[in-house]
Amino acid sequence: MNDRQKDILRILLTEQQPHVLTKQLAERVNCSEKTVRNDLKVIDQYLKEHTNARLVKKPNVGIFLEIDVEEKSKLFKQLLAADNPIDLNDEERLLEIAYRLLMETKHVTLKSLAEQFYIPKNVVKKDLRKIEGWLKKYHLTFISKRKIGLVVKGTEQNKRLALANLHQLIHPQFFNRRFIKSQFPPHEVDIVEKELKQIENFYDFTFTDDSFESVLIHTLIAIKRMKMNQSVSAVANSSQVMKTKEYAWTKRFLKKLEPYFSVHFSEQEILYLTIHILGAKINDPTAAKLTLDTQTQPLVDSFVHEIIQRMSRLTNVEFHKDQELQRGLSVHLLTTFQRLAHDLPISNPMLDDIKKMYPYMFDSIITVIAELKEKIPYVIPEEETAYLTLHFQASYERLKKVSAEDQRVLIVCHMGIGMSQLIQTKLERYFRDLHIVGCVGKAKLDDYLSKYPIDLVIATMPLSLKQVPSITVSPLLPESDIRKVEQMIQHRNGHPVAIEGKSELLKFIREENDVGKSTILYKLK
Structure with a gap:
């Protein structure tokens, strides 16, 4: 629409009277009635293509819009965006286009997308190819009709799944739903x-x-x-x-x-x-047992028992002696099996990092799952294998850790039980002077700090705390973050901190393979 047509649409959206005459519109936008009638055809076409609103023309009565409150708000937003075009970067534009296509119930033309985002059609086509490839993950496809446009084809369930995970279109390694949240x-x-x-x-x-x-x-x-x-x-x-x-x-x-x-x-x-x-x-x-599901719980119990026993035999680590591992796996797998049973996707933004840091543990679990495939009705994806790796790695760390009692530390983690346990046991094993008092989510942090004395907060996301010192670390706690924690404690204590297990021998061992079968880089005599 041109500027005059947008002005006419604004008048129709804001008019207090039930009907507006063509003559009145002509006077208000300073043109002829014939021009207004031609403009109304363009507006009518725009509404049909982009909204659920209807332009109604009644002879000898006038013109009005049939439109609900939500649609009216959407139209105002579109008009505002047209008057004040935002210079979106490539990623933001990709999200905006994907969101519009998933929300639309009607066909969308390349021309309308090019006009909306002020980009050439060939750029739109490039974006659409990337979006189409990503949509296949959710069993969604584009249906394109010549001179009509394209529409997303698939079930409503799958469209909603794609919308909820739209952030993964541009950042598959992050959990960040800021864009989709901003649409409400x-x-x-x-x-x-x-x-x-x-x-x-x-x-x-x-x-x-x-x-x-x-x-x-x-x-x-x-x-x-x-x-x-x-x-x-x-x-x-x-x-x-x-x-x-x-x-x-x-x-x-x-x-x-x-x-x-x-x-x-x-x-x-x-x-x-x-x-x-x-x-x-x-x-x-x-x-753990929030659900009364009589089918899933026995399956989880059986699988937990089998995987722990087989992992113990395969790695020569006494995982069967760790009750915390059994409880943690039961909690985690109950929700995992529910997701698999209902074909919900399992995302793990740190899959590649986990495979790199704990290759032996990851490969061992892959081997055991392959042995158990006849005993469970689901295919366990790599993303889930990586989560299981965290649970077993945390157990391994627990089984060989040195306990600590001095400084009271609270862990704030947004990634769930397996990750929290891994961070906790790694820290307690490396540092004698730490006493981990708990692991909480960000939502419960203030309440915890008001009730218990805490010397230090270690978090997997940035925090703005005034009452307690805090430090941000990667959820997998690599060597660089161990050093950051060491420096923080050293600063608070005023003296060097002993780190467990840092002997000369470890210079010759790859730490990422640290599970009892480490790779020796040099032949020791």
Whole structure:
């Protein structure tokens, strides 16, 4: 649309009278009535291609828009963006295009995308090829029709999964849902966040930070798609899902949201979100058996027993003596098997790093899983194998650690039980002067600090703390971060810190293979 046509559309959007005459529009935009009538054809075409609004023309009465509140807000946003074009970088533009295509229910033309983002069509085509390749991961495809445009083809469930994981289109190694979260009004995000936290408090458990964000985003997407009349289809194993505790309180959670958003969650929508909550990670191992699922729990128990026994024999490490490993695996695999049962993707942003740092442990688990493939009904992906590697590596660290009692340290980790345990046991093994008092998510940090004396906070994400010194480390705690922690403790103590196991012999050993079968780089005599 040209500037005059945009002005006409603004008038129709803001007009207080029920109808506007063509003559009135001509006077307000300073042109002829014939020009206005031609402009209205362009506006009508634009609305058909980009919105669910309708331009209605009644002879001898006038012109008006049939449009709901959400669509009106969307149109205002588009007009504002057209008047104030934002210079997006390539990654931001890619996300914006993918988001629009996934949200649209109508065909989108290359021309409209080129005009929206002020880029040539060949750049749009390049972006579309990248988006199309990524969509295949979610069993989605582009359907293109000549002179009409293209549309994303696939199930509503898969479209929502892609939307919730849109950040991985540009940064597959990060958990960062900032873009998709920004597509919702802040007050809507606050409402869902508040009700989700009340569910955590009522049932006395907490999601990991990433799982909390994931459930939050899936809920917001569900609300928005329902308002667009895009509902999920039948959910597999629905009768089994309905027997779980999570189904009961998911229903309670969603019913509390209905009056805020003027929506009604159908049975299928409740089941759909329950599945995502069943597949979410929790922080507290003692809250492992949240679900009443009578099929998954026995399968988890059997698998945990088998993998621990086989790993003990394969590596000559007494994993079977570590009760914490058994509890941690039970918590983790219960949600993993729920995800696999309902074909939900498993993401691990640190897959390559874990394979590099712990190759022997990773390969050992691959071997054991291959032996057990006939005993479980799922294919375990590499991403999940990497998570299991963290649990076993943490156990290995525990079995050989030296305990410490002096400085009280709190770990703040957003990645779940396996990662928290690995950080904790690594730190306690390396440093005599540390006493790890707990591992919490960022949401519980302030509450913990108000109740317990803490000397140092070690976090996997940047924190702004005034009352307690803090240091940020990588979740895998490489050698460089060990040195950072060493310097921090040294500074606080005022004297050098003893680091366990740092003998001359270790100069000849690759630390990333440290699992009892290290690789000797030089022949020692």
